[in-house]
Amino acid sequence: MVEEYYPWGGEFTTCSPNGCVAVVLLNIQYTPPESVAIYGRLKTENIGIEKIVANTISNPHIRFLVICGDDIRGHRSGSSLLALHKNGIDNNHRIINAPGAIPYIENLKEDAIKRFQEQLNIVDLLGEKEKEKIDKIIADCKRKSPSSYGAPYIAIRIKPAMTVSLTDKRALHSKIVINYMGKVEKRGV
Amino acid sequence: MFSFTKEQKVFDISGTSIGGQPGMYPTVLFGGVFFKGEPDFDDAKRHIQTILDISKQTGTPTIPDFFIRKVEYIQPIISFIEKVLPRKYPFSIDIIEPSIKVETLELLTEKKLLSRTIYNSIHIGITKEEIEALQNNTPEMVIVVAFNPKNKSPDGKIEVLENGAHLTERGLLEIAHKLGIEKILVDTAALAPDENSGAAIAAIPVIKEEYGLPTGCAIHNVVEKSLWLNDFPLAKKTVDVASNNSIPLFGGDYAIFGPIENAELVIPLIAWQDILVSEYAENYFGVTPVASHPRRKLLK
Numbered sequence: 088m089v090e091e092y093y094p095w096g097g098e099f100t101t102c103s104p105n106g107c108v109a110v111v112l113l114n115i116q117y118t119p120p121e122s123v124a125i126y127g128r129l130k131t132e133n134i135g136i137e138k139i140v141a142n143t144i145s146n147p148h149i150r151f152l153v154i155c156g157d158d159i160r161g162h163r164s165g166s167s168l169l170a171l172h173k174n175g176i177d178n179n180h181r182i183i184n185a186p187g188a189i190p191y192i193e194n195l196k197e198d199a200i201k202r203f204q205e206q207l208n209i210v211d212l213l214g215e216k217e218k219e220k221i222d223k224i225i226a227d228c229k230r231k232s233p234s235s236y237g238a239p240y241i242a243i244r245i246k247p248a249m250t251v252s253l254t255d256k257r258a259l260h261s262k263i264v265i266n267y268m269g270k271v272e273k274r275g276v
Numbered sequence: 277m278f279s280f281t282k283e284q285k286v287f288d289i290s291g292t293s294i295g296g297q298p299g300m301y302p303t304v305l306f307g308g309v310f311f312k313g314e315p316d317f318d319d320a321k322r323h324i325q326t327i328l329d330i331s332k333q334t335g336t337p338t339i340p341d342f343f344i345r346k347v348e349y350i351q352p353i354i355s356f357i358e359k360v361l362p363r364k365y366p367f368s369i370d371i372i373e374p375s376i377k378v379e380t381l382e383l384l385t386e387k388k389l390l391s392r393t394i395y396n397s398i399h400i401g402i403t404k405e406e407i408e409a410l411q412n413n414t415p416e417m418v419i420v421v422a423f424n425p426k427n428k429s430p431d432g433k434i435e436v437l438e439n440g441a442h443l444t445e446r447g448l449l450e451i452a453h454k455l456g457i458e459k460i461l462v463d464t465a466a467l468a469p470d471e472n473s474g475a476a477i478a479a480i481p482v483i484k485e486e487y488g489l490p491t492g493c494a495i496h497n498v499v500e501k502s503l504w505l506n507d508f509p510l511a512k513k514t515v516d517v518a519s520n521n522s523i524p525l526f527g528g529d530y531a532i533f534g535p536i537e538n539a540e541l542v543i544p545l546i547a548w549q550d551i552l553v554s555e556y557a558e559n560y561f562g563v564t565p566v567a568s569h570p571r572r573k574l575l576k
Contacts, residue, residue, distance in 0.1 A: 096470055098503060133425045134471060160345055161372020179442055180426075188372055188401035191443060193426030245426070260430050260482045265278065268560055271485050271527070272281045 094241055095141040099127030108151045108228050109143050109207075113165045115156025115216050122229055124149050130159060132167040132187030137194050139168065140203045140242065147206065147236040151228040155212040155221050163187040165213050172209050175200055199242040206236040277553050278481055278527040279561040282488045287459040289417050290366040290392045292337045293566070294461060295490030295529050299557025302569050303524045303546050304492075306341040306368055306396075307536035315349055321360050323536040328362070330539060334547040335573035338539060341368040341396060341532060350380050354387060368394035368419070374403045381413035390415050396532075397421045397463060398452060400436055400443040410455050418457050420448045422479070423465035428472040430479035433464055434486060449487070461530060464493040468501035480528040492530035495519045500534070517541040524549045547574060 092104065106124035119126045124146055129135045143149050152172075158165040167185035171192065174183035182190040192200065210224060259265055264274045278298055286295040294304045307327055309320050327338040340361070342353050357367055369384075371377045384390050390413060398410075399421040422433035424441050435441040437449050444451065452460050462483050466476035476493045483491045499505065499519050505512040520531040520542055533542045547570035554571045557563040565571050 134467070161376075181443075188374065189399065189423065189425065191400070191425045193424075259478055262430070262434075262482050263485050265481070269278045269556075270281070270561075271278050271481050273485055 092146040092239065093125065093142040094145055095138045095244065097127060097135075097138040097142060099125055099142065101125050104146070105148045106229070107148055107231075107233055108153060108225050109139075109146075109149045110221075110225070111139060111152060111154040111165070111168065113154070113156035113158055113213070117155065117216070117218055117221060119153075119225060120222060123225060129154075129164045129168065130162065132159075132162045132164040132182075132185065132190045133192070134194075135164055136168050136171060136182075136190075137192055140171070140192075140195055140199060141244070144199060144202045144206055144240040144242060147239055150206065150208060150233040150236065151210055152207045153210040153212060153221070153225060153228070155215050157216065158213055161188055163190075169209060169211055169213070171200065172204055172207065175204065194245045195242055196245065199240065202240045206240075277525070277556045279557060279563065280481070280485050280488070280527065282485050284484065284488050285490065287417060287461075287490060289394060289459065290364045292339065292366050297557065297561070297563045298524070298527045299550075299554040299561070299563040299565060300569075301529070301566055302336050302550050303528070304530040305336060305338040305520075305539075305543060305546060306394075306530065306532040307338055307539050307542075308341045308343060308370065308532070308534055309536050310343045311345070311349065311353070315352060315356075317352070317356050317360075320356065320536075323539065324360055327536065327539045327543065330543045333573075334543055335568050335570040336543050336547045336550065338543055339366050339368055339394065340536060341370050343370045344376055344380060345373075347376055347379060350376065350383055354380070354383050354389070357389065358387060364392065366392045366394060366417075368396045370396040374401075374406050377406055378409040381409045381415070384415070385413040392416065394419060394461070398448055399423055400425075400440065400448070402444065402448075402451065407451070407455070410457075414456055417459040417461065418452055419461045419463050420452055421463040421465050422448070422483070423467075428465075428467055429475050430464075430482040433475070433479050434483065437462065437483070437487070460489055462487070462489050462491045463532070464491060466493045466495045466497045469498060473498045473501075477522050477526050480523065480526045484527055484529075490529040492523050492528045492532070494532035494534070495522060496532070496534035517545060520546060521549050524553055551575065 108123040110119040110126035163186040167187035167190040170185040393415040395415040395418040397419040424432035424436045464476040464479040
């Protein structure tokens with residue numbers, strides 16, 4: 088089930104596969120209840136956010152994304168995630184109005200972001216660290232028992248073409264040649 | 277153990293040299309002074325004395341890398357640097373928040389410390405305010421992080437250095453040059469496992485042959501992200517320390533080794549690795565180590 092729903096991997100814990108809540112933990116010591124579908128920590132405002140998007144839209148039962156705890160200093164990952172849901176990305180793939188240092192979404196297609204915006208309702212608890220309050224809000228979300236969004240969306244990770252065809256098997260990289268004693272030269276010069 | 281065809285630049289900061297052909301200068305280490313929670317300056321002072329002593333003994337230069345998390349810590353940390361580090365000793369400042377970067381640069385100017393400062397770092401998230409602050413308060417040396425979120429291979433790293441990979445208007449190297457900064461250290465941006473973590477090491481010889489600039493990275497970050505190692509605490513510590521070896525082995529010039537608490541393990545390890553590299557580099561490539569090299573200091 089985990090492999091089926093959460094194909095991008097990452098630092099997260101899975102609980103109830105049909106749960107409608109996913110919880111993003113920022114600077115907070117808190118363990119969400121078993122009723123949630125998935126929870127995990129968000130650290131970076133780029134790769135971390137991409138994983139959250141990919142791993143929530145892959146499970147159509149998840150309809151609420153609860154973001155709690157103090158924001159991550161410098162990275163401002165929580166605020167950047169909120170900005171992605173609200174504003175999307177610009178032509179440079181930068182999250183519009185995100186306050187983070189490097190808020191770029193480079194490995195997801197726009198369709199995946201659109202799906203994230205449509206499937207997920209954001210519950211903004213930025214700065215909230217009280218267990219009772221967060222538990223209550225998660226319970227409220229669960230009580231709404233929203234219907235599944237439909238089919239899972241498996242986001243394709245955009246990968247640059249990295250495989251190069253080299254005749255020299257000693258090479259470390261296409262730009263350089265290393266001879267058998269360790270002398271490095273630029274290839275093709 | 278490599279030798280490069282491209283001429284390799286060597287930069288000096290306050291008497292510490294970084295760069296060159298492998299085997300000539302010792303690998304420079306950066307130890308992170310993180311100050312978790314309220315800064316504990318007594319503890320930091322002890323660790324700094326340790327790195328000064330072991331560096332002197334081994335010949336491996338070790339520079340403290342001060343992580344500044346909050347505005348209210350800028351003043352006390354800079355005062356600590358002024359008071360505790362030997363006069364003219366280099367240091368680096370590691371800051372994420374752009375506004376804290378700006379304020380710290382201004383204070384470093386006021387305290388006349390910029391000639392000893394390594395700015396950690398310029399990356400694709402650079403802001404206009406940061407560029408302006410760097411223009412008015414130019415540090416002696418900068419670390420340029422070749423992080424490209426779209427392409428984590430050595431090619432992607434070169435792309436951000438060269439043209440900004442459409443993430444910045446100009447390439448990161450041009451941005452640094454336009455600021456009048458010539459002493460540039462390239463950081464190959466070590467990423468988590470499953471994010472092409474090996475590319476940070478493979479990129480070292482590629483970038484050195486491309487630009488001739490001193491190159492290294494914080495490879496220990498990959499260890500921190502290898503959560504499976506939490507099941508093997510003893511091995512985790514060993515891997516954390518040993519991971520730094522791959523940098524000089526691949527021709528790199530510096531390693532940011534994580535918490536300064538690891539200094540007693542990392543510094544001798546890198547001195548040992550440098551001796552191996554130097555022996556081969558001299559025997560085959562004719563690269564003579566400088567007088568301060570661990571090979572000269574430790575092998576009588």
